[in-house]
Amino acid sequence: MADRYLRLAATAPGRFLTRRLGLPRPVPLHRWSPQHPSLDGPLLLLSAGEPHLALEPVLARTGLPLLGGPPAVPGGSPAGGAASRPAALVLDTTGVRTVEELAGVHAALHPRVRSLAPSGRVLVLGAPLDPADPHQSAVQQGLEGFVRSLGKEIGGGRTVNLLRLTDPAAAESTLRFLLSPKSAYVDGQVIEVGEPEEANQCLAEVDRPLAGRTALVTGAARGIGEALVRTLARDGARVVCLDVPSAGAELDRVASSVGGDPLALDITAPDAAARIGGALPDGLDVLVHNAGITRDRRLANMSADRWNAVLDVNLGSVLRTTDALLGEGVLRRGGRVVATASISGIAGNTGQTNYATSKAGIVGMVRALAPVARAAHGVTVNAVAPGFIETAMTAAVPLLIREAGRRMTSLGQGGLPQDVAETTAWLAHPASGAVNGQVVRVCGQSLLGA
Numbered sequence: 001m002a003d004r005y006l007r008l009a010a011t012a013p014g015r016f017l018t019r020r021l022g023l024p025r026p027v028p029l030h031r032w033s034p035q036h037p038s039l040d041g042p043l044l045l046l047s048a049g050e051p052h053l054a055l056e057p058v059l060a061r062t063g064l065p066l067l068g069g070p071p072a073v074p075g076g077s078p079a080g081g082a083a084s085r086p087a088a089l090v091l092d093t094t095g096v097r098t099v100e101e102l103a104g105v106h107a108a109l110h111p112r113v114r115s116l117a118p119s120g121r122v123l124v125l126g127a128p129l130d131p132a133d134p135h136q137s138a139v140q141q142g143l144e145g146f147v148r149s150l151g152k153e154i155g156g157g158r159t160v161n162l163l164r165l166t167d168p169a170a171a172e173s174t175l176r177f178l179l180s181p182k183s184a185y186v187d188g189q190v191i192e193v194g195e196p197e198e199a200n201q202c203l204a205e206v207d208r209p210l211a212g213r214t215a216l217v218t219g220a221a222r223g224i225g226e227a228l229v230r231t232l233a234r235d236g237a238r239v240v241c242l243d244v245p246s247a248g249a250e251l252d253r254v255a256s257s258v259g260g261d262p263l264a265l266d267i268t269a270p271d272a273a274a275r276i277g278g279a280l281p282d283g284l285d286v287l288v289h290n291a292g293i294t295r296d297r298r299l300a301n302m303s304a305d306r307w308n309a310v311l312d313v314n315l316g317s318v319l320r321t322t323d324a325l326l327g328e329g330v331l332r333r334g335g336r337v338v339a340t341a342s343i344s345g346i347a348g349n350t351g352q353t354n355y356a357t358s359k360a361g362i363v364g365m366v367r368a369l370a371p372v373a374r375a376a377h378g379v380t381v382n383a384v385a386p387g388f389i390e391t392a393m394t395a396a397v398p399l400l401i402r403e404a405g406r407r408m409t410s411l412g413q414g415g416l417p418q419d420v421a422e423t424t425a426w427l428a429h430p431a432s433g434a435v436n437g438q439v440v441r442v443c444g445q446s447l448l449g450a
Helices: 003-009 012-021 055-061 100-109 134-153 167-179 223-234 247-256 270-279 304-327 345-349 352-375 400-408 417-430
Strands: 041-048 086-094 119-126 159-164 189-192 214-218 238-243 261-264 284-289 333-339 380-385 439-442
Touching: 003 012, 003 400, 041 055, 041 100, 055 167, 086 100, 100 134, 119 134, 119 167, 134 159, 159 167, 167 417, 214 223, 223 238, 223 247, 223 284, 223 417, 238 247, 247 261, 261 270, 270 304, 284 304, 284 417, 304 333, 304 352, 333 352, 333 417, 345 352, 345 380, 345 439, 352 380, 352 439, 380 417, 417 439
Parallel strands: 041 086, 086 119, 119 159, 159 189, 214 238, 214 284, 238 261, 284 333, 333 380, 380 439
Antiparallel strands: none
């Protein structure tokens, strides 16, 4: 369903009314398209204190030109005029270890943040917390509050995120993602990049990084699942599309449209993992757990059948299938598991005790399985946690609840299935092996949860 308020707010009368009435002022987001694949403008690299990381070589490969010359004019455009307004501000704070050094964060961004182009990016680069240094941990943790607060006030379709890293080369695929239109609905997030894998350290083909790889997407016949299939296929993967037999016609349509393979299967069936393995005799590189159902009721009115069905599809099948495909070697070394959580599992939601339990369980699985799967199998495990995404399911939500879901975000609008798919494709990237055990919210920085 079209977001009429978003369209109105983008017009001159709409901008006047929203400003006068103090209403949310969302702007259409710049999302990736073949015609418009990059952000509009250069990248400005800043530091709080002395530069700590050798970032220029990696940032130069993001596709954004590095902006040089004199600093920005306070409260206005950078010297050089509107044409040189930065599309991204990247701030290196990895060397900040004391409260006094946090002044450098203000000094670097205060005179420049207003000059950032619409739909631009602020990316703060922080260091992992040092358990032996409470002062360093305090100020680096403080950057989370800074990033989330700036994300709520910056407006204009701009996003603000925090990336913790030690090795810029290991973060190249992540920097490419966060500094591109593909991350349009990822806002206020904290992402950690650890040590790179021994293999897969080099970026694959930029336009088709998944070429030669096989991906399996569950719940593939519609909505977010269909977007996942199309995005992974765009990036070069051969995609096996799995959904329940009753969705056979839609499943065939989606699979044939990308040259993929349909697999009509109930993911909760006792032999589901065996049948998946049989359909993938050459192995699997990317496993995307997207299948899920809702059976909403308040707990006092919820039958055991409703509870059990949601837990079995959303969590039980994920655990069983992942265990089997890892244990039997179907998932190859260098593989990726990406599961779908939800902000309902992080913040809770009325009438969704079953659903929130299942999605919080996904978070627990990712955190526990990620280090084990990487050490034993060379496979990373991560999750995306969508917020309000514009699908047929949310279109059926009552109007007032739907509008609340859209507006209660820093970006003031709902996301699209494409946003979830782009985030999943980044986590599935062969060069994203240093990203492990992360749960990334794709929610436009929803005001619910953390």
